[in-house]
Amino acid sequence: MLKTNQTKVVIQSVQGSIQHPLSGYPYRISHEGIPYVLPATGGITYNVKLGDPAFGWAGDHIEPGVTMRNSNDKENAALHLLSCIGNEARVISGDAKGAKGFVTGGHGGVEHVLVYFKQADMEMMSVGDKILIKACGQGLELSDHSEVKVMNIDPDLLLKIGITEQGSKIRVPVAATAPAHLMGSGIGAPSAYKGDYDIMTGDKEEVKKYGLDQLKFGDLVLLQDCDNSFGRGFLKGAVSIGVVVHSDCVKMGHGPGITTIMTCKKAGVIDGVNDENANIAKYLNI
Structure with missing residues (x-):
C-alpha cells in the first residue's frame, strides 16, 4: 500500500456559491471559422454527468454537474487552489441544504470548481445556493517516491x-x-x-x-x-x-x-x- 503523509495534510473549509452561466459576445468561433451559439460554462448542468462521454455535446467547455465560485476574487483563488478532486462538498443554504457531493475538478480561466451531486439534489438547487467544501489534499506526498x-x-x-x-x-x-x-x-x-x-x-x-x-x-x-x-x-x-x-x-x-x-x-x-x-x-x- 502506498505510504503518504496523509495524517499531516490539513483539512480546511472553503466556500462558494453556485455560479450563474455568463455570456458576452454570443458567438464561439470554431477552429474551422464557423460561428456557433452554444451553452458553455457555469450553472447547474442537469443532463451532463460524471461518467458521461466528454464528446458529442451541443456545447462548449461544458462543466458536468454543479459549477461553483466565490464572488470575492481572493477567496475564490483559495477555493480553487485548495479544493481537491474527491473532497466532500455540502450544500449549506436553500432547498437542498444538507445535500452532500464531492469535487470533480477545477476549470482554469473561468476559475470554477466543479462538484458532483445526485440528480434529486440538483433538482432542489438554485443559482446562488452556498456550498462548503472540506478542502484536503494540497501538501499530500508519497513517502517512498519523493520525485513524484x-x-x-x-x-x-x-x-x-x-x-x-x-x-x-x-x-x-x-x-x-x-x-x-x-x-x-x-x-x-x-x-x-x-x-x-x-x-x-x-x-x-x-x-x-x-x-x-x-x-x-x-x-x-x-x-x-x-x-x-x-x-x-x-x-x-x-x-x-x-x-x-x-x-x-x-x-x-x-x-x-x-x-x-x-x-x-x-x-x-x-x-x-x-x-x-x-x-x-x-x-x-x-
Whole structure:
C-alpha cells in the first residue's frame, strides 16, 4: 500500500456559491471559422454527468454537474487552489441544504470548481445556493517516491485508485494516454496546482488514433512528455496523470480539460496501466 503523509495534510473549509452561466459576445468561433451559439460554462448542468462521454455535446467547455465560485476574487483563488478532486462538498443554504457531493475538478480561466451531486439534489438547487467544501489534499506526498509531485486530489481518493508499486516505479490505472503535442490551452501556466489544461481536438484523426474520442468525464489520463511540476510544459520522458473535468470544445487549441493529480520529471517512474474503467466515478462508487 502506498505510504503518504496523509495524517499531516490539513483539512480546511472553503466556500462558494453556485455560479450563474455568463455570456458576452454570443458567438464561439470554431477552429474551422464557423460561428456557433452554444451553452458553455457555469450553472447547474442537469443532463451532463460524471461518467458521461466528454464528446458529442451541443456545447462548449461544458462543466458536468454543479459549477461553483466565490464572488470575492481572493477567496475564490483559495477555493480553487485548495479544493481537491474527491473532497466532500455540502450544500449549506436553500432547498437542498444538507445535500452532500464531492469535487470533480477545477476549470482554469473561468476559475470554477466543479462538484458532483445526485440528480434529486440538483433538482432542489438554485443559482446562488452556498456550498462548503472540506478542502484536503494540497501538501499530500508519497513517502517512498519523493520525485513524484501529488496535487489536486483527496488523500482517500488517491488510495482508492489502485496505484501499485514496482520497485522505484508506481503503476497508475489510466483510461487513455495523450501525447504532448495534443496538449493545448493552459500550456505555460505558472502552476498546475489548480485549474486544468486542454487536449486539443482540432485534428480528429489524431485524437481517434489515441482513443481520446472515447474519453468520459472523470477518466484518468496519462500525459506523455508533460511536466506539470512548476507549471505546464513539455519535457521528454516526464509523465503527468490527470482527470477529465470538462467537455470537448469548438474553439481552436481547446478540448476536454485535464486537472493534474500527479507529475514526475524523471522518466520511468510513473507507469500507466490501461484500464477503460479508470474513472473517479468508479472509485467513489457512483
